[in-house]
Amino acid sequence: MKKIWKFLGSMQFAILLLVVLILACAGGSFITQGLSYEQYAELYSERSAGLILGLGLDDVYHAWWFVLITAFLCGNLLLCNLIRLPQLLRRGKQADDPAHLGTPCVELTGVRDPEPLFARLRMPRAKETTDEAGRTLRIAVQNRAGLWGAWVCHLGILLLILGFALGQMTKEEYTVYGVPGETKRVGDTQYALRIRDFRVDRAENGFAEQYTADLSLLDLSDESAPLAEDTSASVNHPGSAFGFRIYQNSMGDAAKLTVRKDGELLQETWVCQGDSALILQTPLYVQLRSVLRDEAGAETAAPGYAYMIYVGDEFYTMNVQGAGESIPELGPNYEVSFSESQSYTLLQIKRDRFTPLAFLGGVVTLLGLLLAFYLQLRKLWAVREEDGTWTVRGSSPKGGALYADRVREAATPARTRP
Amino acid sequence: MTNLLNVESVLFYIVICLYFAAMIFYFLFVALKKDGVAKIAAGIQILGLLLHSVALVCRGIGAGRLPMTNQYEFSTSFAWGLCLVSLLFIWRFRFPVIGTFAVPVILLLIGYAAMQSKEVKDLMPSLRSSWLGFHVSTAIIAYGAFGVSFVLGIIFLVRDRMGKNAFWDQHVPAKEKLDLISYRSVCLGLLFLSFTIITGAIWAEQAWGSYWSWDPKETWSLVTWLVYAVYLHLRIRRGWRGRAAAVFAVAGFVCVMFTYVGVNTFLPGIHSYA
Ligand code: HEM
Numbered sequence: 204m205k206k207i208w209k210f211l212g213s214m215q216f217a218i219l220l221l222v223v224l225i226l227a228c229a230g231g232s233f234i235t236q237g238l239s240y241e242q243y244a245e246l247y248s249e250r251s252a253g254l255i256l257g258l259g260l261d262d263v264y265h266a267w268w269f270v271l272i273t274a275f276l277c278g279n280l281l282l283c284n285l286i287r288l289p290q291l292l293r294r295g296k297q298a299d300d301p302a303h304l305g306t307p308c309v310e311l312t313g314v315r316d317p318e319p320l321f322a323r324l325r326m327p328r329a330k331e332t333t334d335e336a337g338r339t340l341r342i343a344v345q346n347r348a349g350l351w352g353a354w355v356c357h358l359g360i361l362l363l364i365l366g367f368a369l370g371q372m373t374k375e376e377y378t379v380y381g382v383p384g385e386t387k388r389v390g391d392t393q394y395a396l397r398i399r400d401f402r403v404d405r406a407e408n409g410f411a412e413q414y415t416a417d418l419s420l421l422d423l424s425d426e427s428a429p430l431a432e433d434t435s436a437s438v439n440h441p442g443s444a445f446g447f448r449i450y451q452n453s454m455g456d457a458a459k460l461t462v463r464k465d466g467e468l469l470q471e472t473w474v475c476q477g478d479s480a481l482i483l484q485t486p487l488y489v490q491l492r493s494v495l496r497d498e499a500g501a502e503t504a505a506p507g508y509a510y511m512i513y514v515g516d517e518f519y520t521m522n523v524q525g526a527g528e529s530i531p532e533l534g535p536n537y538e539v540s541f542s543e544s545q546s547y548t549l550l551q552i553k554r555d556r557f558t559p560l561a562f563l564g565g566v567v568t569l570l571g572l573l574l575a576f577y578l579q580l581r582k583l584w585a586v587r588e589e590d591g592t593w594t595v596r597g598s599s600p601k602g603g604a605l606y607a608d609r610v611r612e613a614a615t616p617a618r619t620r621p
Numbered sequence: 622m623t624n625l626l627n628v629e630s631v632l633f634y635i636v637i638c639l640y641f642a643a644m645i646f647y648f649l650f651v652a653l654k655k656d657g658v659a660k661i662a663a664g665i666q667i668l669g670l671l672l673h674s675v676a677l678v679c680r681g682i683g684a685g686r687l688p689m690t691n692q693y694e695f696s697t698s699f700a701w702g703l704c705l706v707s708l709l710f711i712w713r714f715r716f717p718v719i720g721t722f723a724v725p726v727i728l729l730l731i732g733y734a735a736m737q738s739k740e741v742k743d744l745m746p747s748l749r750s751s752w753l754g755f756h757v758s759t760a761i762i763a764y765g766a767f768g769v770s771f772v773l774g775i776i777f778l779v780r781d782r783m784g785k786n787a788f789w790d791q792h793v794p795a796k797e798k799l800d801l802i803s804y805r806s807v808c809l810g811l812l813f814l815s816f817t818i819i820t821g822a823i824w825a826e827q828a829w830g831s832y833w834s835w836d837p838k839e840t841w842s843l844v845t846w847l848v849y850a851v852y853l854h855l856r857i858r859r860g861w862r863g864r865a866a867a868v869f870a871v872a873g874f875v876c877v878m879f880t881y882v883g884v885n886t887f888l889p890g891i892h893s894y895a
Contacts, residue, residue, distance in 0.1 A: 214858045218851055225847045232837040232844075232884075264835045367833065376830075410743040438746035439827050450830035551830045558832065565819040572815055576808035604798045605805075 211275075212282030220276045227272070231263030277364055280357045287354060295350055299330050299342045304582055307596035309607035311614050314593040317341060317585035323613040326583050339587040345580070352575025359571050363564025366557045374555035375447075382457045382473045382547045386421070389552055393424040394445065397431075401548045403454065413437055414451050416548045420444035436550060450551040456494035457547040458508055463538040475547040479513065482539060488513040489530070494544045495523065508541035581606060625683030626741065632676035633697065637735065639669035640704075640728050647721040654788045659717035663708070666720060670704045677701060684741045689757035690748055692885070693737035698757070699881070700730035702765030706809070710769050714802055718793050722772040733882075752824035759816040764877055766810030767849075771874035773803035777867035800862045803870055811849045818842055841880035848873050 210216055235246070238261060243252035259266030297303040314320065321329055326343035334340045377390040386397040400417040415437040422430040422445060434442030434449060442449040455476045462470035462482055474480050479490035495507035511521040512532055520532050529538045581599040588594055595614070599606035646662030649655075677698065680688040688694045707723035710716065777799050783789050794802065821839070826832035833839060852869045855861040861869070 214854055218854050218858065221847050221851050221854070225844050225851070228840050228844050228847070231835070232840045236835075406743060408743070411746065412743070412749070413746050439750040439824075441827060441830065448830065452830065553830050558826065561832065562819075562823070565815075565822065569812070569815055569819065572808075572812045576812055601804075603801055604795070605801050608798075 208282070211279060212286055213279075214283070217276070217279050217283065220272055220279060223272055224276070227263055227269055230260070234260050234263070236262055236264075273364060273368075277361060280361050284354055284357050284361070291350055291354055295347055298344045298347050298350075298580070298582070301332060301334050301340055301342065301584075304342070304584055304596075305598040305600065307598050308603050309597045309610045311595045311610070312592070314585065314595050314614070317593045317595050320595060320610075320614050321583060321585075324583060324610065326581075329583075329585070334586060340584060342582065342584040344582050346578040347580065349574050349578035349580045352571050352573070352578065354571070355574055356568050356571025359564050359566070359568030361564070362567055363561050366559075366561030366564050370555045370557035370561060373557065374553065376554075377552045378452070378549065379552060380475055380547055380549040382475070382545055385473070389420075393422060394447070394552075395421045395423055396449075396550065396552065397421060398548060398550075399433075401454075401546060403546055414454050414546075414548065416442075416451055416550060418442060418444075418449060418550070420447065420449070420552075446556075447552050447554045450553065451548065452551045453549045454546050455549070456491075456544050458491055458494055458541040459543045460489065460491075461538075461540050461542060465536050466538075473545075473547070474541075479511075482533070482537065485533075485537070486514055487519075487533065488515075489539060491541065492521070508544075510541070583610070623683065625679045629676045629679040629683060630739065632672055632679065633735070636669050636673045636676060637728070637731055639665055639672065640700075640724055640731065643669060643720070644724040644728060647717070647724055650717065651721050651788070659720070662720055662724075663711060663717055666704065666708060666724060670701070670708060673697075673701050673704065686744060686749075687754045687757070689753065689761075690744060691737070691742065693734055693739050695757065696730055696734035696737060698761045699764050700727050700734060702761035703727050703730065703768040704765075706762065706765035706769050706806070707772070710773075710802065710806065714794065716792075716794065716802070718776060719769065719772055722775055723769065726768055726772065747828040750824055750828060752820055752827065755820040756817060756824055759813045759820060763810050763813035763817055764881065766806050766813060767845075767874050767877045770803050770806040770810060770870040771877075773799060773806060774867040774870035774874075777803065777864070778871075781864055781867075796863055800866055803866065804856065807849055807852060807870060807873070811846070811853070814842065814846055814849070818846060838880065838884045841876070841884050845873065845876040845880050848876050 234255060238246070240252050240256055243255050243261070246252075247255070255261050259268065263269055294303075311320075321341075321343055324345075326345050329341040329343040332340050332342065375390075375392075377392070379387045379389060379396045381387050381398050383398050383401050386395050388395050397419040398416060399419060400415075402415045403411050404413040404415070406412050415435055417433075417435045419431045419433050422432075432444035434444045436442035436449045436451040438451050441451070457473045457475045460470070460472050460474045460480050461468070464484070470480075470483050472480055474489070474491045476491055476493055479488040481488055490511045490513065492509040492511055495509060507523045507525055509521070509523045510530065512519045512530075522530070522532070524530055524541065527540050527542045529540050533539050579599060579601045581597065581602060583595065583597045585593040585595045595610075597606060597610045602609075643662050643665040646658055646665060650658040650662055677688050680694065689698055703723060704727050707719055707727070711719050776793060777796065780789055780793055780796065780799065793799065818839075821842075822832040825834070825839075848869075852861075852866065852873060855869070856866060
């Protein structure tokens with residue numbers, strides 16, 4: 204039992220998990236994700252398609268085994284950090300203990316005065332003590348905090364994975380689209396989104412540089428007294444209201460659909476590109492395929508509207524009609540036409556309370572890496588020999604020969620050979 | 622503004638010539654075994670870096686934005702990053718042989734840039750973010766550092782094969798030290814790659830409402846990050862230093878290059894513009 208725990212917290216297991224994760228991530232990027240059996244069968248073969256779906260390779264990053272490996276990695280990191288916590292505390296305390304100075308990587312003998320050398324290497328104040336032979340010993344320890352680098356880095360990764368996983372499990376995400384003036388319910392929540400305005404900023408050549416939607420999010424939990432929070436969302440600058448973040452995701456054309464029956468106005472509504480509207484008192488749907496424009500660009504009047512007509516789910520016909528011209532396929536007493544057009548905005552409304560945790564994890568990871576790589580623990584200690592000179596030794600678990608070089612270099616002018 | 626873009630165009634070709642000259646001198650340094658030649662080579666490389674920097678600034682001002690938004694700009698910046706980091710390592714460890722191996726890689730990268738379209742296109746709204754600047758500039762340093770660790774890996778392997786050789790013994794640090802220098806470059810790369818991934822995540826969160834969506838470029842930057850994490854752990858756990866670490870550093874850079882070029886070429890995704 205103890206052996207199993209030890210293995211689960213070991214670096215060996217960590218390396219194994221990391222290698223499997225690397226293979227899974229790389230594999231997932233080569234297999235197009237989220238296709239159906241038929242699509243995979245066409246792309247590869249029927250047998251491969253069965254294998255891909257059976258192993259969850261169509262959605263690698265959410266497959267049970269991928270989640271399991273990640274969970275093991277978290278457990279591994281947690282165990283490793285728990286096991287190492289007391290060791291690190293001890294090593295920190297013992298850093299300048301004469302009995303735990305470590306194997307020296309450099310040794311200089313016959314040094315007259317070690318102080319200039321310590322100063323040149325920017326070592327902190329040395330602790331003076333005596334060794335077991337009763338000789339004077341000066342010990343300086345640099346970058347003690349660096350001991351914690353890997354530990355902090357692992358903690359950061361743990362927080363990051365935790366924040367990401369909790370976010371995936373609890374986040375709420377909705378899409379709302381519409382034209383200015385419309386108010387739409389946000390999914391099945393108690394909220395509704397009112398699109399007050401939508402602007403497209405264009406460069407002189409007509410290129411769209413920014414889209415901005417002015418919005419109000421309404422809390423309808425008390426229908427008689429709705430609460431509203433105003434915000435605006437543009438690309439790279441999400442809005443926020445009631446704890447939701449609102450993203451300006453994309454835009455497209457919308458056209459006004461007018462329906463008259465026997466000369467009387469029956470229906471007037473905005474239809475976004477790709478959407479269909481049911482013609483009242485009929486089984487017919489009119490879908491707006493696209494708004495056709497001339498080359499001149501977005502702001503000129505649209506010369507044509509491409510549409511499709513469905514009876515229930517069945518495709519009936521498709522055609523293009525000019526602005527205000529009645530669609531002929533709908534019989535003599537119905538006058539159905541598209542006119543005008545404006546941009547609609549597609550917004551994403553999202554609430555993920557754990558995003559800050561994931562980013563905190565990222566920052567902690569960075570901090571850990573900085574500590575591990577750029578605050579490396581170094582020790583320099585000097586022993587006063589009987590002849591009055593000093594022997595200086597240094598150790599640096601990560602710097603090794605490079606640190607030895609630095610010490611030798613710093614010593615060159617100060618060192619005197621007997 | 623188009624004037625500045627023209628200046629950049631001219632400078633770009635001058636810079637290529639300078640890097641080419643630097644490469645010749647670095648080769649001569651190894652062939653003639655004369656230290657003075659290495660000094661000339663490094664001098665030319667520094668001049669190349671300076672003019673390259675001026676070219677990038679001209680491009681930035683001429684295009685009215687950071688010069689980091691399309692494949693041309695990114696590959697020339699990548700070459701610049703490798704040039705900068707390799708010079709830092711040459712200077713810090715007094716190790717000009719790095720130049721002999723790094724400058725050909727710089728030339729390959731800048732040659733790749735020369736094959737890309739130099740047109741200044743309108744920027745789509747999602748690319749108009751200051752996070753883009755942080756994201757790409759940290760990536761440039763990370764890729765530069767990994768490029769240096771690749772070069773050091775190759776130098777290690779060459780040295781390993783060479784046996785006893787007076788020039789190499791004098792001009793290339795002992796294997797143990799070489800390994801430590803390579804480790805330092807991986808550390809620099811991994812730190813900056815972490816910055817790249819995190820600033821990219823912040824940017825994606827603001828632009829697309831999702832900080833991580835397993836897009837192939839994201840996934841491959843994670844793969845690269847994990848590969849170097851494995852490298853660090855193998856060093857500690859199995860004492861994989863020296864030869865094995867050198868092979869790993871070379872393989873790691875293959876991942877970097879795949880993330881950089883391969884993903885755009887072979888895999889679809891939202892990063893297809895860069
Ligand atoms: C994505 C995963 C991981 C990353 C990015 C990571 C990163 C690091 C880094 C940067 C270091 C410092 C290395 C150095 O300074 O040379 C390190 C050391 C270490 N890691 Fe990890 N690590 C990961 C996972 C793990 C796991 C799962 C374990 C579980 C056992 C682990 C155990 C260790 C140990 C024992 C050390 C040595 C610490 C020391 O020498 O002070 N790591 N890791």
